[in-house]
Amino acid sequence: MENRGDTVAFVTLGCKLNYSETSTYAREFEEHGYSVVKSTEAADVYVINTCSVTDHSDKKCRNIIRRLHKKNPSAIIAVTGCYAQLKSEEILGIEGVDIVLGAEYKGQLYAQVAKIEKKGASRAFSCERNRIESIFPSFSTGERTRSFLKVQDGCDYFCAYCTVPIARGKSRNLPIALLVQEAEKIAASGIKEIVLTGVNTGDFGKTTGESFLDLLKALNGVEGIERYRISSIEPNLLTEEIVRWIASGTKFLPHFHIPLQSGCDTVLAAMKRRYTTDMFRSKIELIRENMSYVFFGIDVIVGFPGETEELFMETYHFLESVKPAFIHIFPYSVRPNTVAASMPGQVDSQVKDERVKRLEELSDRLHAEFYAENKGREEEVLFESTMKGGMMYGYSRNYIRVEAPYQREKIGKIVKVVL
Ligand code: SF4
Known part of the structure; x- marks a missing residue:
């Protein structure tokens, strides 16, 4: 199928990591003579890079597959990403799907698609968790000013609600030297800003024995890149050394996205998170002592099993006192094969919706306050x-x-x- 001058279209769901991987797939198809077209157009191949963070994401993916197949019955459909890893059989059962690629095979997406001579030659690949050991470099190029660079993949934490460690495998990373080369390629294309992405980005170094701080220092020296952001970092991994170094006049910006998930220690312990609210608060204070006008984006899950109104209000007051510039709010969604799925005290969806609404209002207020503080600067x-x-x-x-x-x-x- 090489060099046929065919077309390929991509649909990406979920996180920035998926977007950076999709860009890499697209570049590989282009290198083999394909033209990338929009997913609303007719294409010879459709690649769907899926997410499985909630039931809703799975459903969205199934609907997209059905719609694409109905409109383009002769197109080859390849499905990859977290949903493909977790439920390959379910996806293969959807009419029109030709290939399902688990996480271990993601770096070979083009090669696997190219092997299919015609529509209907179905293939699925083993998706056992212990097989996920590979990691392939990827960065996005969709925007001409900013690129998402994948530095790490997988997670060893196993928070009680999360399927990502099953979907993406163990924590692993690319070597610093290779990532510097990737950043140089991004700089050569004229892009000025890089966002470092990963599943558990701050856990960088599991494969190579290098440290996250060494990665930051090496990337900071790449000529042509003027700004870096860290897409997200677990609070326990954001060390004093990292904060002080970032604040010492580096290219890393005063913008931190930190998952909190709950502002209540009882819920945090049930979630199997690795910090307390005191530790979280101390990290925010440390950053504020060292940098000014910092944007904090904080993730919160509402309606985790056992979250009573009283415990929810602890989260509410904690957020009110920490004053992030933005709260990313997620209603808890039951994921199969997680500890939380069988926990007692599952929260009614109406109650979750109502708590989401209250936090949205709080987020809007804090967001407006942050903008007001910055006005005129x-x-x-x-x-x-x-x-x-x-x-x-x-x-x-x-x-x-x-x-x-x-x-x-x-x-x-x-x-x-x-x-
Ligand atoms: S740190 Fe927890 S929530 Fe984040 S990917 Fe790992 S298991 Fe999931």
Whole structure:
């Protein structure tokens, strides 16, 4: 099938890691003569990179497969990602699916698709967890100003609600030297900002014995890259050494995305998280002592089994006192084969919805307060290439979204603006 001049379309669901992997698949197809088209267009091959974080994600994936097959019955459909790893048989049972690739085979996606001569030559691959040992380098290039670079994959934590360790396997990473080369490739394409992504990014080093801080220091030296963000880091892995180094005038920005999941120690223990609310608070304080106007994005799960109204309110008050700039709120979703799935005290979905709503209101208030604190300050903004209604968009160092009249010469540049 090589060099036939065929077309391929991608659908990506879920996290930034999936987006960076999809970009890598796309580059590989292009290297073999394929043109990448939109998933709304007719294509010879459709690749669906799935997520399985909730029931809803699984359902969305099934609907997409059915829709694509109905519109393009002769197209080859390949499914990869977390849902493919966790439920390969279920996906193979959907009409139109030709190939299901578990995590171990993700780096070989093009090669496996190319082996299929015609529609209907179904293949599935073993998806046992202990087989997931590979990791392939990937970075996104969809935006011309910012790239997501995968530095780590998998997780050894096994939080009570999470299927990601089963879907993505053990914590593993690419060597620093190779990641520096990847960052140099990104810089050579003119991109100025890199977001480091992983499943448990701060757990970097399990494969190579290197440290996360050494990775940050090495990447900081890459010429042409002017800004770095860390997509997400577990609070227990955000050490004082890392915080002080970032604050010492590096290219790493005052923007931290830290999963909290619950602001109540009883719930945190039931979730099998590796920190207490005191530890979490001390990390936030440490960062604020060393950096100013920091954007904190915090993940929270509401309605975890056993979360009573009283325990939920502990989370609410904790968040109110920590004052993040944004709260990412997820209603708890039962995932098969997790400890939490069989826990007593499952919370009614209406109660979860109502708690989500209350936290959304809190998030909106805190978000507005953060913007008000920043109003009138001078900030550096990197404008992105998208133009909408004559406007261009970009992000400040501390992740404030800025809108300004479109000026071509400012795209991809770091520009000083008064917020
Ligand atoms: S740290 Fe916990 S929530 Fe995050 S991927 Fe690992 S098991 Fe899942």
